Amino acid sequence: MMRLLTIVYLRIRSLLRRSAVDDELAAELRDHVERQVAHDVAAGRDPVEARRAALATIGGLTQATEECRDMRGLHVLESILQDVRYAARQFRRAPLFAVTAIVLLMLGMWASISIFTFVNAALIQPLPYAQPSRLTAVFGRTAQFPRSNLSYLDYLDLKKQNEVFESFSAIQGGGAALTTAEGTERITAPRVTDDFFRTLGVVPMLGRDFSAGEDRPGAPATIILSYSAWITRFAGAADVLGRRMVLNGEPHVIVGVLPATFQFAPVEPAEVWRTLRGTNGCDRSRGCHNLTAIARLRAGISVDAAAAGLGVLARQLEQQFPETNRDQGIVVMPMTTALLANTEPLLATLLAGAALLLLIAAVNVASLLLVRSVGRRREFSVRTALGASATRVARQFVTEGLLLVIVATPLALVAVHFTTGALTSLMPPTALARFWYLQHARPSATVYLFACGVALGAALLFTALPLSQLPIRRSVQTADGGRGASGLAWRRLGSRLVAVELILATILLVGAGLLAKSLYRMLSADIGMQPERLALVQVTLPAAKYANPEQVAAFARQAIERSAALPGVQSAAVSSMVPLLGGNTVWIRIGGRPDNGEHNEVHYRQVSAGYLSTLGARLIRGRSFDEHDDASAPGVVIVNQALVRVYFPGEDPIGGRLFYARQLFSASPTSKPMDIIGIVDDVKESPLDRETPPTIYTAFAQDPTTGFAVIARAARNERALLPLLSAEIRRMDAGVVAYGARTMSDVIDQAPAAYTRRAAAWLAGGFAFAAWLLAVVGLYGVVAFSVGQRTREIGVRMALGAGRASVLGLVLSEAGWLAGLGTVLGLTVSIGAAMLMRGLLFEVQPWDLATLVWVACVLSASAMVASYFPARRAASVNPTEALRAE
């Protein structure tokens, strides 16, 4: 042990206090010489001669010193330091090159590390729950809806009877009207079962969790605050427990506050968490599916085993309750899959794009290094002639490449630190709530690890490339400066590199083009209505005050009249749901057909008479609702084309009858019949990139609901209408909550499908632009370099009679060949890459001809421009000067 410490101490001392150690050695050797002289003189030798003999050993002294140094075992380290200092001097002498290389590297690394930060936050970092891999999401499944909610009664039965979960909870997203001193506003307030947070393994940081039984009807009204609500509404007061908030007219006691890191994506931004306390009709009806369930697996049970177990239970429920549970299966999936499924392809694509950009940047820097190495071949030949070993010369290359990487990496990381925050602040709040994990996206240990990996890869590339081409043994012969075979070898490598860059740039350009086209197609797709100049506001009527459907219908009627009377409004209507945001479903039975008990689940909206005309939807046949279709008239319903296609293929549905029961969701024959009076062309009532489902529209006057949206079409400026609409509603009744005022264009823009596509298109476009720039500059560099190397050859040609045009043609054709090869190969590979990206494309084929042609044209044109300038320079070479120049 002591020996080890001694050895280490000596080595460190040799490294750090080198001059002192050297002086010591010199002193020791001088001392030796003096003693030898003294000894010889004492033995009788002539002093002068003794001294001379001693001095003759000085040569041995030098060698002894060198050997002593070798023995110190740090030769390698010292020579590495020497290499580094030399490389740094080289870069200082050519600052433009060094800065360019470092900036390019930084760009590529910044892009890839930034994207990876988000990928890490989304896909790799675990969810903020205890042991998230044991958490699952449980959904219902029918033929029409592969992922649907569960009903409360089904949930209770499954919870009681299952043997696969150690904890099983449910949640219903939604809002509540919060009454404060300033008025009534709507806040997001999901309802959960009493063990919801226990299932997730989350403990409130203040106060307590809900206790068992606190979600039963009649239990005291308690709530748990989210951390942000505690800060914004109560200023983080320590005595918040026991205070009350009035939700939907009922005081709720605050019993706890959640930790700051807690999120549950599907219901964010939730401010307040309530318990179920199943009080409304839906909770009491087995056929009304309003809950999303989560569960924690028992030890040793896999997701598949749980799905199988629950499947058996579902079939039992089917037999017990055939009216409501027929054909209803259960789906169990890992919670991460449920939360992130939509974003995986997007993030993967973006990561691939960033990786390609990094590769292009690295290849560009590698070719820059290559060009520089060619210019320094004479220097390397001299060094080899002076005795430098091949490894030593090669190590010089390696050191320079590594130095660039070592400088660029920390700079890139710093840039990532700053831009991550900026990027997240660019996202609109609705998207941020949906992609909640991105809020906490921050460089972490994994990200740094990735950065190191990237740096290592870049370093490897920079070392492998020049080393593979370095004709070390032949370097003496090539001291003439580059004519001949090895010059050609360098040029070939340069061309290959540029070809690679062109291929990569093509891939990115094609990808960006396809994404942009998808976005355009989606946004200009026919959504079945005219979304411009539409303003809307959502309204919730307090159930206590508007218990009678007649009151609700009257309020809606008045809202329409007063909204239509506002200045600048052409027409107004109400609808139970905002268009494009999905909606409720109901079971119907078609009159005159045998009832086999199957469930025909369709989307369903309650709309006023002017809804279709206000929206600008097209009525294909029949008529729309009018003022006669009220509570006293026979029931009427309008269906959409999709429903006709599914349930009335080849028939005319007008005049037929539908049955449904909204309250109980049973299709028993005693439910109210409705006459089909019209067919409307499909209106996109659900996310933009999905097919329109079969939908029925009932008359609001006959079938009112306390939560609806008021929609108004403006003559000119719909945004100015928004505050007017909200104010009008509040003037009618101050206890009514008016919220979510926005225009229809806002709804479309912020729809997740549109938002993710737009972000993807922009990012891919940015990458593609950078890649295109790099590839074109790379091409210019290679052509210019090639021309420079061939000055003499061009001189010879011109002296032999070649005209300017022919020289121009020579250079351009070579450049064109290179660009063409790169582009064609790139297009081929792009098609393959686009196939991988299929999931993100909307109505665009991976081999979309227009995009491919456009990319090919852009690349060819820019390649021609890039090579024109060096070509022109070549053509204007003076033959005599070229022949003289070396």
Add this chain to the structure above:
Amino acid sequence: MTKPTGLVQGTLDLLILKILALEPMHGWAVGQRIRQMSGDVLQVGQSALYPSLHKLEQNGWIASEWAASENNRKAKYYRLTRAGRRVLDREAAQWERLAGAITHIVRT
């Protein structure tokens, strides 16, 4: 002053260790002592001696310190460490075995 051959280089380490086992001394004295004890057969020059001394020191088998010598000049004195003593015993036994075998063959 002859530079020893490769075989003797490793053996030089052994000789130095043995010399220093007797008493600590500085580099020149070690060279003199080897010459004396071998009856002028082995003459070690400083180009071989000092690299060996430094190697042995780097391996932790001998330790050095600067001290005043007999004529009050400062010299670098070397002494054997505990680990060095173990190595000396081992190498000496090895040498005995080796030399014995070679002598045996050469003599037949």
